[in-house]
Amino acid sequence: MSIMRRRHPLFAVGKYAALLFYLAFALFPLYWLLKIALTPDALIFSEGTRLLPSAMTWSNFSAVLFATDFLAYFGNSLIVSLGTAFVTTLVAAGAGYAFSRFVFAGKKIIIAVMLITQMFPLLMIIAPIYKIVADLGLLNSLTSLIVVYTAFNIPFATFLMQSFFDGIPKDLEEAAMMDGCSRFQALRKVVFPLTLPGLGATLGFVFTAAWSELLFALMLISRNDAMTFPVGLLTFVSKFSVDWGQMMAAGVLALIPSCLFFIFIQRYLVQGLTSGAVKG
């Protein structure tokens, strides 16, 4: 370390400037979302692209919360996303463990098929999915969304979980079995606590994917009381006008659960995303 040449102070300035630029670039859409949500309707068009509105109001928020079906959409989304996240993570953990630890016939084929499912553009399979769901009589139900989302997220989530299990040395389970555990006890007492970061990361990933999914929700749900939040957002677009203020307010509110979820799992996530890669 002592050999390292001292960097020019300008280098540090440049580094922070670059970081700052990136941060501004990434956060600007969020800022704009918040700004429009807080701008009174009358000023949205008259003030154009001013960075700060001359007046602010909470009325968009109160309108969204109390005058629209937003809360219902929100609730639907929560059910769908949490349902998807838990079911997917459960299945992916089981499958990932099997891929990581067991040798069984057809393992390679199953992995290959799972990879192939990830290669199709979603648009291509929307029609067949619609047909299947309709034949099952599940249109306009949240269950259909949970089933479809789960099916689509399982392959990636499985590979993610597998890499976390791969990062846990096999010796640990074997030591636990020598210490008197059954395989399931070893899994519960030794492997599971060590996989928490992986489970957190997978939960978070699937939750966000389901939370922001629009295409399937749009196709499979048409009844107002079963709409998820992204579909509900479109109801702010009417034939003749778009209620930008309320739409943005709804958008801001929709960010809250995602943020809370990530704050909650963040420490697992950071640990998780690195540990899967380098831990031997």
Place this chain on the structure above:
Amino acid sequence: MAHLELKDVSKSYGPVEVLRDINLQIADGEFVVLVGPSGCGKSTLLRMIAGLEPISGGDFLIDGAHMNDVRPRDRDIAMVFQSYALYPHMDVGRNMGFSMEIRKEPTETRRSKVAEAAQTLGLSHLIDRLPKALSGGQRQRVAMGRAIIRNPRAFLFDEPLSNLDAALRVEMRLEIARLHQKLGSTMIYVTHDQVEALTLADRIVVLHGGDIQQVGSPLELYERPANRFVAQFIGSPTMNVVEVEGGETGVTTRNGTLISVPRTSDTRRATALGIRPEHLEVVDLNQGDLTAVADVVEHLGSDTNIYVKVDGIGPLMVRKHGNIPARSGDRIGLRIQVENAHLFAPDGTTLS
């Protein structure tokens, strides 16, 4: 404490046979070391004893009870892993007491047993630490603590010292020897390091290519190796082996030197002569059996290693106790202690 018995045990992965017809009896309280080069199947054999690897053929018995299909948890055997395999999310105390936790023994008993084992291994002050806050040697001790706390029927060690530095390895080796003296338990120890094998074992099992080459006490293996492989594997530095032609009363080296080797069996069948570096004597030029040129001389203080070249034979190594003033380039005479030489038949077996 237990008596272990392996009868015609074999192991194959698909068409690949890694162990063939292993027959071995391990007496109660015996310290047996399985030794061999990597890939010889020694770790697989240990894992089969542990129950972590299914046995493809043959029988494995502990105290006469058939164990082939008994789960690891029901065999009452403890194992120390090469990687230590400490549970990273548990502190030292819980790591050591985990087996008792699983068996739902009362917390009080657990605590006192953990404290006792920690005392024995000098870990008392570390009981609340997580494994990541321990040094390699301390982790090794915790892994051993986890094993001894159970008072199992047998201990298995899978290259437990290979992740430690040289000084620590010697220290832990002594500790394992002391542990065996204290507990008197049956121990099976896998290593590729023949020094560990020679210093720890009551009996050594030399494995190579899936077969047992020889079973015997360290001295037996050193003095009477069954074949050329064992001869060259056991002993440090390695035994010199010279290609020879067998004759009526002795053997002839490729440079024409006749070496008379008194043997009861037929010396005509010999194709190689083995002589350990410590059984080659440095004598005045033209006094010994061979004339050599010193290539490299290593002064170790207690010993001197001389790497020599002999015309028509090739490089040999000579070890001499104490210091001798030889230098690179010197011409010296070598005398072979024929009573300590070994003759090998074309198939590698030793001619007695």
